[in-house]
Amino acid sequence: MPLAHVPGGVPAGTGPDVFDGRMPSAPGDLRVEGHGIEPVPENRRYGGAGRLFTVWFAPNLTMTGVFTGTIGGTLGLDFATALTAVVVGTLVGALPTACLGTWGSRTGAGQLPLARLAFGRSVTVPALLQWFSSIAWDALIGLFGGDALAQLCGWPFWFGVLVLMAGQGALGVLGYEAVHRLQTVMTFVLGTAFALIAWRLLDGVHLTTSSTVTGGDRAGAAVLTSTIALSLSLSWAPYASDFSRYLPSGTSRSRMFGCALAGLVLSFVAVQALGLWGASVLTDQTAGGVRRLLGGGVVGGFGLLAVALAALCSNAMNDYSGSLAAQTLGVRLPRPAAAAVAAALGFPLVLWMHAADTTARFQNVLLFVGYWIPGFVAIVVVDWFARSRLRDGDTVDLAVELARPQAGLPPVLAFVGAFAAAVPFMDTGLYVGPVARALHGADLSYYVAFVAALALYAPPRLRRVRSGTASDVRTESAV
Template identity: 30%
Template sequence: MLPLTIVTGAVGTGVLGLPFGWAVAAIVAGNLVGGLGAALHAAQGPHLGIPQMLQARAQFGYHGGSILALIALLMFLGFFASNLVVAAQSFAEVVPGASVDAGIAVCTAVALIVAVFGYDLVRKLMAAVSVVLGAVLLTALVMALGNPAAFATGRELAFTPAGFCAMVAIGAVWQLAYAPYVSDYSRYLPERTGARPAFWATYSGLVLGTVLVMVLGALVGLTTRDGNAMGALGALLGDFGPVTLAAFGVASAVMNSSNIYSGVMCSLTVLETVSDRARATTGTRVGMTAVYALLAMAMALFGQHDFLVVFKDFVAVLLYVLIPWSAINLVDYFVLRKGDYAVADMFARDGGRYGRWDPVGLACYAIGLAVQVPFMATSVFTGPLVGPLGGVDVAWIVGLAASAGLYLAGRRAGGNRPARAPAAHDVQEQPS
């Protein structure tokens, strides 16, 4: 429940040109599908008790898993920068004379401070802010739906298969973007809790919360100009606009800390992987946090103009790189090994039975990326098969099928055997 989710919903009507009803249908469909992937990853947490990116070592090897951690780092930085832009836009609409550039700097500082204090503060603030945002969101949604000006777009909107499928993909990747760290939370649940409660709690919370905010965003997109969805939201809500923008702006500035914190944890995992002398000290973590925050701030300052188009491309690329990893992980966990892993081997520097580099997992991931290229559709690059398909982006579907199918066939052809079930003393605590 953040401003960036509103911006994501606004892409359907503001960039893809879908009528409101079709945009809502695509939002619902995409989130229902993508939420399954995120929730299935969360269901792994209570059983294994380890962070999601560490579990990638079982599919890609001790060092190979670091490649996925680096990809997750880029994702966290991208979302951190995107949240900075929309939070700053919110404050610029509320505070007279405030500039977006200054807002980006202030929001960076707020998120940096929270991230430095770490996981416990991030989690507690999330719990408190979600209650306030829930009330604000429902009020704003009702008011926006009841405002005739919301539908007086003045632009020609039309259903297109390409636009509809693109919005479905955006909804799906929004959910899958949580997959690299949902187990970082569910791993704290007792093992006896089981997979089912973790799955349904994650699925219902992610899908319901996201759909409601994206529907509000689809309304906002009808009247958005120059990529400033926050300004359009404030105009739609009248006197309640400043309250909504202030609430969303504060929440985004604070909650954005989870992105930079998780990104740093991914980096520390990689650092400890490549060097047996590296240690995740407080100084190392704080230093990395500051560097990444400044880097993301520069990204936000550079990409704030024409933000909706830039963000749409970012989400599309994110989908292309996350889909093969998610497919491989879920096939490995639920189909091949059925949750049967030797957790201690994931921490052995030689990789134990999982090795340093896993050629099957890495090859299937690389092929999953490659087969998507002819079907990719972004403003920077369009694959040769997009035109014959009427502009519909099906790259992620092709990548999903190829990665899952090849990994299943490769493991079975190589006589893959499930590892022994982890004993209680195998599970080791890690910084992330």
């Protein structure tokens, strides 16, 4: 039963010509993927769990991550304290992302399409936020990639960004297999480039061994640094199964989890540690900082090219997942066209961020695009657990799952309530909540949002499992 024609699926009448389409058939099949949010049939699955390491490693080797790492130093922390905060935050954010990624092989579906299980027709709320977030991430990463390309080629900034956006849009149009192949190659290319940058940092750039803040201010700065690191790795959670949906259902879930977790943690910790280490030379214009650090000639050019390629890798994934989010909204655009639209909309946002206080705008956009994600993760995990109890070990059948009664109001209320509960704990350049201010700038909003969503959503959802088993069984029989 196609998901486009079941309750909680995409609107009736849109047809499989929009949400279905051509699928890659094997590794290296780089023809345009027309397939949208319809689940990938088992007989069209291929690949192995090892792909999840490279697809989650290469896209994080960006100057956005390096720039984020410098924030710990600007808050007054010493290197050891800031690095500890980065490791803890990265790991906490990567765990749910790696976990959600295992759902792709079990269902053949992307993450936002799968969220219809929990949200029903109200999935439009997180789908809209995810679509906006993918465009915002295009800007966060394109800011540095476009600048590097402009400096490398002697172009104006706006033209470097335009060329970058065109390239990433083309990759997003090609789709799943093109993204995976690119990340495999770039794992080695970008790994070499960032190792080169780290080697040059050893020459004359010294670590900060003492904090300029003490007591509560130091603790608050450490928590804020950790939360910013968490926001990076958790930001991939709404994308997670998008890049595992073609893996066979028999793929080892533990290996998938391990490969994804390793790729996320190793890459994010590496680039943020690099930013902490080189904070004195990597200023707002981080592409310029790389050029000064590496010097001119071939080495400097290679460094700038790596920055641009890293942005291309990451933003291609943003545009791909953005296309699936748009279709989940019910937008009747073929997936390749939706990916191209996402890339085009990121261009003016990059120009806006570049026009004034880049540091403040960067941090504000970075935090705000992620504040909704903890509540989303909590809700979809609880719903998945509840459905697993009803299945009692059976394999996942999305047609059956979506045919069960869908309660759209409780998840939305929990989603909004979780965000509201987190507001007093937020710390951004635009707004500092009263609790965050009392805690010396410590931003605990992500943790609060997750716990609040659990508290608001889990009790009614699990009550439905206990009281609604009989009606769900009747629904399955009808299907």
